[in-house]
Amino acid sequence: MQPLAKASCQDRGLPDVSTQPTEGYSYGLVQAVCDVIGQTEHPGLSGAEIDKLLQSIGAASRDRNVNKRTGLFDSLYAAQRSDGKVFISFITRSMAPERYVRDRQRFEDLRQQLSEVMIFHELVINEKGRVARASAKATTLSEGAKLAGRLHTELRHRAVHDLLFTYCSEELVNQSLFHAISEAAKSIPNRVREMTGLIGDGWVLYNAAFGHRDGKNRTAPRLFINDYLSESDQVEHEGFRSLLVGVHGHYRNPRAHSNRINRDEDLNDFLDAMSLFSYIHKRLDTARQEPATA
Numbered sequence: 001m002q003p004l005a006k007a008s009c010q011d012r013g014l015p016d017v018s019t020q021p022t023e024g025y026s027y028g029l030v031q032a033v034c035d036v037i038g039q040t041e042h043p044g045l046s047g048a049e050i051d052k053l054l055q056s057i058g059a060a061s062r063d064r065n066v067n068k069r070t071g072l073f074d075s076l077y078a079a080q081r082s083d084g085k086v087f088i089s090f091i092t093r094s095m096a097p098e099r100y101v102r103d104r105q106r107f108e109d110l111r112q113q114l115s116e117v118m119i120f121h122e123l124v125i126n127e128k129g130r131v132a133r134a135s136a137k138a139t140t141l142s143e144g145a146k147l148a149g150r151l152h153t154e155l156r157h158r159a160v161h162d163l164l165f166t167y168c169s170e171e172l173v174n175q176s177l178f179h180a181i182s183e184a185a186k187s188i189p190n191r192v193r194e195m196t197g198l199i200g201d202g203w204v205l206y207n208a209a210f211g212h213r214d215g216k217n218r219t220a221p222r223l224f225i226n227d228y229l230s231e232s233d234q235v236e237h238e239g240f241r242s243l244l245v246g247v248h249g250h251y252r253n254p255r256a257h258s259n260r261i262n263r264d265e266d267l268n269d270f271l272d273a274m275s276l277f278s279y280i281h282k283r284l285d286t287a288r289q290e291p292a293t294a
Contacts, residue, residue, distance in 0.1 A: 023082070024080050024082055024084050025084050025087050026121070029117070029121050030073060030077045030080070031073055032117035033087075033091065034072045034073040034076060035117075036113045037050070037072065037091075037094055037114075038067075038071075039069065042106065042109070043106040043107075044068075047068055050062065053090060053093050053094055054075050054090070057086055057093070058079070059075045059076060059079035060075050060078065062075045091125070092129065092130050092131060094110075095107070095110065095111065095114070095125055097128065097129050104169075105165060105169055107129070108169050110125075111125045111129065112152050118131070119134055119138045120137065120138050120139070120144060121137070122134045122136070122137035151180070151270075152165075152172050154271055155271070155274055158271065158274070158275055160274050160275060160277070161277070161278040161282055161285075163187055163191070163281050164184050164277055164278060166187075167183045168180040168184045171183055177265035177266075178255065178265050180270070180274075181251060181265065182252065184277050185247065185248075185251045185255070186252065187277065187281070188247060188277065189201050189205055189248070191281065191284055192206070192223070193205065195223060195284070195289075196208075196209050196222045196223060196289075198222070201248070202245065202248045202249075203245045206241050206245050206248075207219060209221070210222075210225075210237065210238075210240065210241035210244075211237075213238075221237065221291075222289060223289060224237065224287060224288055224291050224292075225237055225240050225287050227291065227292035228291035229291070229292055243280070244280065247280070
């Protein structure tokens with residue numbers, strides 16, 4: 001397997017552009033940045049946060065009669081047309097690390113998403129939250145994904161569960177497939193323990209949480225992934241329990257007893273594993289502690 005190219009947005013020592021004189025930035029770049037910062041869902045900034053940032057750079061207040069992204073763009077694009085440093089200042093203040101001390105994941109997600117759109121203009125967000133000159137300029141979507149951080153981008157495109165990013169954000173930044181799979185696999189038993197109050201791991205934990213039949217002996221489930229009324233429901237439920245046992249045996253246990261030096265993870269296998277872990281978490285999202293009543 002060929003090693004992944006180190007992502008440009010993770011490079012150290014890239015030149016900071018915040019003090020370089022520049023004309024205003026293009027309509028497309030400003031629009032793309034505003035779409036990221038002003039998005040409604042995580043990790044977008046709130047309207048109040050955006051208003052304070054616009055005020056801090058001396059830009060006009062955004063129009064409250066349009067959506068947040070449009071209002072931000074109208075104010076920011078007008079403010080920076082003659083002096084691009086205003087645009088850079090807005091991004092730098094938005095990404096100031098001290099704003100994210102209690103939510104590092106939000107910082108990393110914003111940094112990644114901004115870098116994904118800015119790489120087409122040979123810019124990225126560095127580890128200090130500042131706009132920096134990238135080592136290369138992307139011209140295609142695939143190049144953009146690679147230069148801005150392939151692992152994170154691919155996983156976002158696959159819409160994997162947010163909890164996985166919480167467990168292996170550092171490993172994704174370092175592009176360590178071995179450690180990312182290991183940490184992501186831990187998220188499943190940890191979540192089951194949190195949902196049930198049980199202890200233990202592997203098949204012991206999953207048998208206790210989802211119930212298990214052993215001859216005439218039967219352990220009642222504590223978690224239910226469906227109505228658990230019909231025979232089909234119960235077979236699906238048992239299959240899910242078996243799936244979790246299989247994930248523990250196939251993914252987590254081998255990596256707990258080996259090291260990265262002795263393993264060569266395949267990128268496609270890694271992405272498939274993360275999609276599988278994501279499916280499990282999405283089913284746990286709707287799991288309940290009581291079966292449905294007929």
